[in-house]
Amino acid sequence: MTTDMNNSLYELPTESPRFVGQQVRRIEDPALVSGSVEFIDNVTLPGMLHAAILRCPHPHARIVSIDTTAARQLPGVVAVLTGEDVKRWCNPVVTAPEGWGAYCLAVDKARFVGEPVMAIAATDRYIAEDACELVEVEYEVLPAVPDAPAAIAADSPLLFENQNSNVMLQRVYDWGEVEPLFERADHIVRETFRWNRVGANPMETFGCISQWNLADNSLTCRGSYQTPSFMVLGRSASLNLPSNKVRIIAHPHGGSFGGKGGPRGTDISALLSRKAGGRPVKYIEDRAEYLLAGGGQSWDRYYEAALAVMADGTVTGLKVKLLDDQGAGAEGYGTISVAKPLAAFTGPYRIQAAQYDLTVVATNRAPTFAYRGYGPPPHNLVLETLMDSAARELGIDSAEIRRRNYIQPEQFPYTIPSGNEYDSGNYPEVLARALQMADYEALRAQQQTARDEGRYLGIGVVSTVEPGVFDWNAYRTAGVQGVGVPEGARVNFDMLGQVTVTVGFALEGQGQYTVAAQVVADYFGLEMDAVRVVCASSDAAPPHFGPGGSRVGVALTGAVLGACHKIAEKFRRVGAVLLQCEPDDLELAGGAVRMRERPEAQLGLADLAGTMLARSDLLPPDMDPHPGATHVWTPPGRTEPDEQGRCKSYLTAANATHVVLVEVDPDTGVTEILKYVIVDDCGTRLNPANVEGQVQGGVAQGVGAALLEQYVYTEDGQPLVSTFADYLMPTLHEVPITQKGAVVTPSPFTPLGAKGCGEGSIHITPAAVICAINDALQPLGVKVRETPASPSRIWNLIREAGT
Amino acid sequence: MTTRHQISVTVNGVNYQREVDARLTLADFVRHDLSLGGTHVGCEHGVCGACTILVNGASMRSCLMLAVQADGAELTTVEGLSRNGELHPVQQAFIDRHGLQCGFCTPGFLISTAELLQGNPNPSDDEIADALGGHLCRCTGYQSILESVQLAAQMMREGTIVDAASPAEA
Structure with a gap:
């Protein structure tokens, strides 16, 4: 194990937590359903x-x-x-x-x-x-620069007169011996892709x-x-x-998804x-x-990519060439979205070497911003489509080619060619569970029967890694400095034994305040309603970053546990004075500090906090009478990037496999999702309902990106989207009801073993849906290479192919 | 410019008399003139459904109505769903089934669900989708909303609170 961390700091002092890991109700919700929240x-x-x-x-x-x-x-x-x-x-x-x-x-x-x-x-x-x-x-x-190809044309008008061109960033990363692997490959699979702009669109x-x-x-x-x-x-x-x-x-x-x-x-x-x-x-x-x-436009990309594959289906190399349209400048930090794929460039696979040829340009489109996933979702679409293309070329089943290339459970922690280290996982097990839940063989039989009837059913089996717990070092490519992102929490007892947790970020929907309350309640043996979580203004809060990069669930848990641990130490010292023993004779258990050898000799937490706040005369003069503590958590073991951008960046690597069955109507180009199965592994599930909510919400945004959503611009750079009648967000009618399963491989590096999971399915759903559509269209000899796979786009593809 | 009109509306059982500009939307009137901030505004062009309220018992997009059009009407907003300090079963069901995340679209969903269950105490999934398919939620992916509505229907059939869609008593 290459990351050294003292996990004992982050353990719960109970063997049977009542709240952590349970599907508890969210403490946020009564105010929200009453309409009394101060938006x-x-x-x-x-x-x-x-x-x-x-x-x-x-x-x-x-x-x-x-x-x-x-x-x-x-x-x-x-x-x-x-x-x-x-x-x-x-x-x-x-x-x-x-x-x-x-x-x-x-x-x-x-x-x-x-x-x-x-x-x-x-x-x-x-x-x-x-x-x-x-x-x-x-x-x-x-004269306008309407799109990325125009931005790199020789006579392109300059957007920023302080720059020599419209190119913000251009470089090639080589991770390992890419060219020799491509020379030795039995097959080289190539694809081009156009990912059109989508974006966050929170309801507020x-x-x-x-x-x-x-x-x-x-x-x-x-x-x-x-x-x-x-x-x-x-x-x-x-x-x-x-x-x-x-x-x-x-x-x-009212939601954010990075794009506020x-x-x-x-x-x-x-x-x-x-x-x-x-x-x-x-x-x-x-x-x-x-x-x-606004902050709602992201990921405007042109891809050329290739995969080096051996005859037995082993994938050895990956080349990705990206032309990325940032719009009118980098004010929205959309540039980070081209850097983040380094954290999981080769997905869940043992690909030995990779190349990333990156050109980032400015155009006269709106500036791009962060959006949930922050860059990998289009990259994953590219990689997963290539995997399917390789499977087809070799005559291997699409699930099988993935299984043959997975990083194996015993190989973790595993360093990928682009430098990040994956903490843990069991990818074959996740795939096996997903195939079992979907009854994959029956799906393939159903597909064959349908084809015999002239219907176009397709199956996507797609696996991805969601980098979790972001770190600045992942974004050095884009010019971001810094290593280590702090997240702080202040936990205070009052003299009646009630607790207030103070954090630096406000609610936006993921339920992290509930997680903080679960952890504190279990740590001190309290009821959850004895714990209140509040957001302080920036000048009064502990150091913080807030939600982003599937991070704050893990980071907040670390901060809260660290603070609880400090309070427990204080309580034992006060208890030792009152019980006339040594702090080491005492333990925190069952909502009290008690003697290890004589558990009936115990003091309640309100007694301890009350003594500190109201009877300090009983305490030695050098004892801190504050029944509270602040802890600032940062991810352990993060490293400075090398000249090829390689570093330990994202702390966790969650994994998922989605199995999707679609039917495409060749007469209308309409895609219908008939079945959707998800198995994911994000380590310990601190609140399973929260996790499922993030997973399903990501499916909705992924379906939107795959089938519906696009910021359309004219050839001369005019945007055609200004209402929700132009930008089509999925409704109850378009988002599939999914079957969900979980595999739990705890992270060895994080508090309680949880992995970042907030971005969830947006990493994988676009790839899964598009792969399923291409599987459906295979008999027609056409392939979707541009998102969204709208009815008109599919209908035109079929018509142009003349089938 | 704009003319002003005297209107009288009853919201959640309380009567209000106000003079308003002709162009004032009903959403802005409820939110800012009456300080009932639970009705949220997500798009201001009638697509997202966050601002849905009941006007004489029927769901309406309050961003697409003018306040003057509501003169004489009885309105129910999300603040009017609870009774005597107790949550309406639809509200409780959304909590129980994690039918919300950020909660911004939720008041509109709650209002439309209350209306649906008032007329149809045992809706099928398709009927729920038809009733709520005009509401946008960007967080949940709708599955937990569907489950929340099913639970609310069950709770109401079992008689927790039956009179869902009429205005609360003042």
Whole structure:
């Protein structure tokens, strides 16, 4: 074992946990079903104004003039903000790689449709929007870069004049002896793919209330923030404020999935507040704004890929060439999504060597942001489709070729060619369970019968690895520095023995507060309702990052357990004083501190906490009378990347196999999912209902990406998506009811053995559905190589093939 | 600009008299003028269903109605589902079956479910899908919502609370 970690720190002092591992009800839910949760648009502050933003209608345009005279005269308008103010007060947003960021309002020119050009704060939103309509902007339309191929053309217009080209990043990674393996291969399978833009689309758009305190030049922002501490640093840099004068108050938010946007809206509302004499300014992004230019667009990719395969089906090498369209700059950290595949580049397979040829470009599309999975889902589609193509070429069953290539259970921890280490797993067992649950042989028979009847059924059997517990080092490729992401929790007892856990991130749906309460309740032998979990503002919270990269369930568990352990030590020391023995004579068990040799001699936790808080005279003067502790957890054993980007990055490797049966109607191109079976292994399941919820939610987003969702742009760069009638999100009718099973291979490296699982099925569902469709279409001699596999796309493929 | 109108609406059993702009949406009226923030706004163009409320017992997208159109109507919002401090069985069932994650779309689902079960105490899966197929949820993947509705129907058939869709007593 190469990662050294003292797991005993993270054990529960009970052999029969009542809550951890159980499908307990979520503590979040009573408030949510009652409609009483303070989502940001439910908050009103005294004197609050409302912002509206005027946005550019052109993909690329110079701003010649802005006339706000009429808008300023409209009764109710209080402040007007333009690029001139922004140029005076702000900096362009910091990006990775550096130098690809814009100001929060377009300064001199705009680079995408929907880019904010000016903003108004008024006494209500209706008036603010009226005022925007009175603003006259004169544009000089510039030639646009509509897509990635255009961005690398020789005569491509420049998006960023501080750069020499539109190429943000270009390099080739070679991990192992790739070329010799391809020369020696019996078969080389090649594919090209086009993955069109999809994105997060949480049901709540971004919103915030910013208040600039003119007295001490500080800023407080309340809002639907996923990563408060990160927002603090960003606002400090963009608004020229000391970082300790930016305070973020994160509110519960209606989903995020990485794609909540926020920096521009925050900066704009903050500057409007500054111009409005410090009155709070609320900005609630509407859905049209979100779809055009919010944080909701991700993964705009062109792939060429190849697999080296031996005659016995052994896959030896993988080459992936990616042209990635980041849109108008790197402000949304979409660049990270090309780096993350390094954490699981070769999937669950023993592929010896790999090559990643990477070109990342800027275009006049909306900037891309994070989205659940953050990059691997398209990569997994490529790899898994290649595996199916190899199976077909060799005449091997698609399940069998995967089985032959899996990393074996005894090989863990296993280092993949791109450098990451997988912690543990049992991939053959996961596959076997999935095939058994699906009755795979019967499915194949059903498929054959259907084919004989002229129907097109297809089966996808797909396996992937979900990297969990992200680390910055995985993103060095994109220019991100840093190793080790902290997550802190503060656990405090009051003198009646009730507990408050303070964290730095707000609720967004995954149920982590419930997990924290489960752990604390089991650790101290309490009921779950004796534990309250709260989010502190960024200045008062322990160091934190928050949800992201399938991380916070594991990280929060580590933080909470670490704090509990420190409290238990304090309780034993206090107990030793009161019971006149040594701390080592005492143990924490069953909700009390008791003597190991005489368990009837015990003190309740309220007695101990009460003594510390109300009878410190009984304690030695040097004893800390605080019945609480803070612990900051970071993943153990993370390493600095080498020159090829190789490092131990993501701490855990969850694994899943999906078996999908689809039917494609060749007359309409419509795909129907007939059966969907999932077996996954994310180690210890801290709350199985939470895990299943993440798994099923990922299926829905994966089905959306595979069949429905696409941000469509015209050939000249105009977006055609601005409503949910254009961007098709799956409903109850499209998302399959799935059969789910679990294999549990605990992680040797994490608290309680849990693996990151929040991103879940989005890593695998697009690949599983597309592989099933291609299996169905095989008799027609056509193959889907572009997402989504919409009815029109499939219908056109069939028609063009002339079958 | 916009004209103002005097309206009278009864929401969750409470009567409100307000003067409103003609263009004010019913969703904004309920949320901001009446401070009933449980009705959420997800798209403002009638697709997502988060803002669904009952207007005279029938589900409506409150983002697609103007407040003035609700003059004289009886409305039920998510705040009106619980009685005497006890959750409505539909609310309890969504908790019990993990029928929500972020909870933002949930009030709309709860309202439409209450309406469905009022008229059909034992719906099939297809009937549930028909009733709720116009609601978007980005978190759950719907399976647990389906199970929640089935459980709610069972709880209501067993008589916990029967009168689901009518306004609460003031």
